[in-house]
Amino acid sequence: MKDPASKLSRLFGRGREQLLVRRREKSFHPGGGQKVLHLSSRVFALLRRSPEKDEAILTLTGVTGETLGLTVPVEEIGLCNGQCQDLLSGREYQAEGGALNLTLPPYGRIWLKNEEWKMKIEA
Numbered sequence: 850m851k852d853p854a855s856k857l858s859r860l861f862g863r864g865r866e867q868l869l870v871r872r873r874e875k876s877f878h879p880g881g882g883q884k885v886l887h888l889s890s891r892v893f894a895l896l897r898r899s900p901e902k903d904e905a906i907l908t909l910t911g912v913t914g915e916t917l918g919l920t921v922p923v924e925e926i927g928l929c930n931g932q933c934q935d936l937l938s939g940r941e942y943q944a945e946g947g948a949l950n951l952t953l954p955p956y957g958r959i960w961l962k963n964e965e966w967k968m969k970i971e972a
Contacts, residue, residue, distance in 0.1 A: 866937065874936065874962070875899035876906040886926055891917055892953065896926060906936070907961040911953045921949040933963035 875881070876897040886894040886907075893910045905928065911917055923930065924947035933942050933949070937960050942951055944963070953959060 874904070874906060875901070876904045876962075888921060889917070889919060891915070892919060894921075896928075904962075907933075909951075909953060909959045909961070911955060911957045914955045916955060917953040919951055919953055921951070923947060923949050928963070929965050931963050931965045933961045936960040936962055 876899045878900050880900040882898040882900075882902070884896045884898075886896055888894045888909075891911065891913045893912055895908045897906045897908060898904070907921070907926075907928070909919070909921075921944075923944045928944070930944045930947065933944060934940070935942065937958060942949055942961065949961075951959065
């Protein structure tokens with residue numbers, strides 16, 4: 850991995866970043882809860898919770914080579930409206946009217962966190 854622009858180097862860098870996020874966020878603790886959400890047959894979605902149930906992260910993974918437009922019914926899955934951030938890219942999203950609209954790139958990953966989501970987490 851002498852060449853930082855090589856595919857292998859870029860893949861390693863992305864994997865390393867994901868591991869750092871997982872280590873930093875309480876919702877990825879193995880003692881926390883998780884729930885599979887059925888949002889689309891083309892997306893694997895998990896709602897992860899911290900062991901203390903005071904934080905939540907919504908993970909979305911595209912399982913197709915197509916760009917996907919996705920509407921997440923945040924209120925139906927026990928979350929709330931408001932600003933959320935993708936922990937992998939830093940991009941901001943806005944959930945309004947009970948829904949979060951976003952675009953997932955081919956085989957893409959988005960890990961969303963909203964500081965207000967801890968208020969609505971199921972026990």
